[in-house]
Amino acid sequence: MTVTAPAAVRATRPATEPYLPFALRVTNSVRLSTTFVRVTLAGESLVDFDYHGLDQRMSLLFLPPGTDCEAFAREPDWMAAWRSGPPSSWAPLRVYTVRAFRPEAREIDVDFALHGVGSPASRWASTAKAGDGIVMISAAPGHPITDVAWRPPADASRLLLAADETALPAAASILEALHRPARAFIEVPFPDDRLTIAGPAEITWLVRSEGERLEPVVREQLDRSAPAGTPGDVVEQEDGDVWDVPEEAAGGFYAWLAGEAGTVVSLRRHLVAERGVDRRAVAFMGYWKKGRAQPN
Numbered sequence: 001m002t003v004t005a006p007a008a009v010r011a012t013r014p015a016t017e018p019y020l021p022f023a024l025r026v027t028n029s030v031r032l033s034t035t036f037v038r039v040t041l042a043g044e045s046l047v048d049f050d051y052h053g054l055d056q057r058m059s060l061l062f063l064p065p066g067t068d069c070e071a072f073a074r075e076p077d078w079m080a081a082w083r084s085g086p087p088s089s090w091a092p093l094r095v096y097t098v099r100a101f102r103p104e105a106r107e108i109d110v111d112f113a114l115h116g117v118g119s120p121a122s123r124w125a126s127t128a129k130a131g132d133g134i135v136m137i138s139a140a141p142g143h144p145i146t147d148v149a150w151r152p153p154a155d156a157s158r159l160l161l162a163a164d165e166t167a168l169p170a171a172a173s174i175l176e177a178l179h180r181p182a183r184a185f186i187e188v189p190f191p192d193d194r195l196t197i198a199g200p201a202e203i204t205w206l207v208r209s210e211g212e213r214l215e216p217v218v219r220e221q222l223d224r225s226a227p228a229g230t231p232g233d234v235v236e237q238e239d240g241d242v243w244d245v246p247e248e249a250a251g252g253f254y255a256w257l258a259g260e261a262g263t264v265v266s267l268r269r270h271l272v273a274e275r276g277v278d279r280r281a282v283a284f285m286g287y288w289k290k291g292r293a294q295p296n
């Protein structure tokens with residue numbers, strides 16, 4: 001994307017600052033299914049949004065209701081403004097995928113998987129209405145691309161994606177951008193959550209309410225199709241990040257695993273430690289941890 005004249009938000013910041021706040025407003029909210037709501041967010045500040053597509057992630061800052069998001073985004077140091085009090089008072093920051101970006105309209109879509117009203121992002125999304133303000137935090141234009149995890153080798157001929165509902169928006173964006181075959185397994189809570197995904201990928205949907213689960217089905221598929229090599233070591237930290245995105249994947253097979261941390265850890269262990277797939281061929285991302293809020 002070409003970046004045009006600097007917006008006000010950029011003019012006050014050093015060019016080296018890695019993340020920018022974008023003050024946005026809800027322009028539309030559409031219930032896609034039992035679990036998903038698509039919220040459209042718009043703002044002139046998106047003139048500075050560096051869009052790379054695929055599974056590009058950003059963060060949403062859930063400031064207290066009534067906060068002037070435009071004024072917040074003009075703060076010379078948004079991080080200091082956000083963290084001005086004790087940690088318990090910081091507004092929740094949550095990571096989401098940019099499901100679509102329409103530069104001419106200066107708007108993005110975010111597909112939220114709702115999981116009740118007891119947690120900040122899910123609560124906000126379930127009641128979002130036109131006019132509500134929010135702040136998005138995203139990399140400044142021109143910074144190295146670190147917010148896209150899908151990095152298969154150019155010559156990979158076997159592509160596998162495994163995702164739950166939180167990673168469905170990312171998987172869908174990747175699959176729709178692919179012009180080569182891929183195999184995808186997506187677990188969703190309910191039958192109507194099997195959203196339409198364009199493109200040539202072969203998608204297997206697993207519906208939790210019907211007793212279907214991602215892990216056993218993907219394991220079985222891997223046993224049939226993943227390359228076998230020398231089992232490697234997998235070091236897992238009990239409380240550490242469940243995140244490893246190889247910078248330089250190599251070889252004909254590439255797996256992208258995203259969703260609930262326990263599931264992706266187990267699938268990655270199966271691939272690397274049991275089937276001997278090169279760890280550089282596996283991107284794995286724990287999007288959320290059961291029983292644990294996303295850390296700020």
Ligand SMILES: Cc1cc2nc3c(=O)[nH]c(=O)nc-3n(C[C@H](O)[C@H](O)[C@H](O)COP(=O)(O)OP(=O)(O)OC[C@H]3O[C@@H](n4cnc5c(N)ncnc54)[C@H](O)[C@@H]3O)c2cc1C
Nearest residue numbers: 096097112113115119120121122287289290291292293294
């Ligand atoms: C790179 C990346 C991209 C992501 N993209 C998306 C996206 O496009 N759409 C999307 O919906 N999510 C996405 N997520 C996941 C989302 O950030 C988490 O689900 C987040 O925890 C939601 O915040 P919350 O405030 O609703 O819940 P939290 O306050 O973080 O968690 C509160 C409780 O809810 C549980 N919880 C969190 N998420 C779920 C869930 N989905 N189902 C059941 N229980 C849950 C937690 O375990 C915790 O017990 C993404 C995460 C990452 C890292």
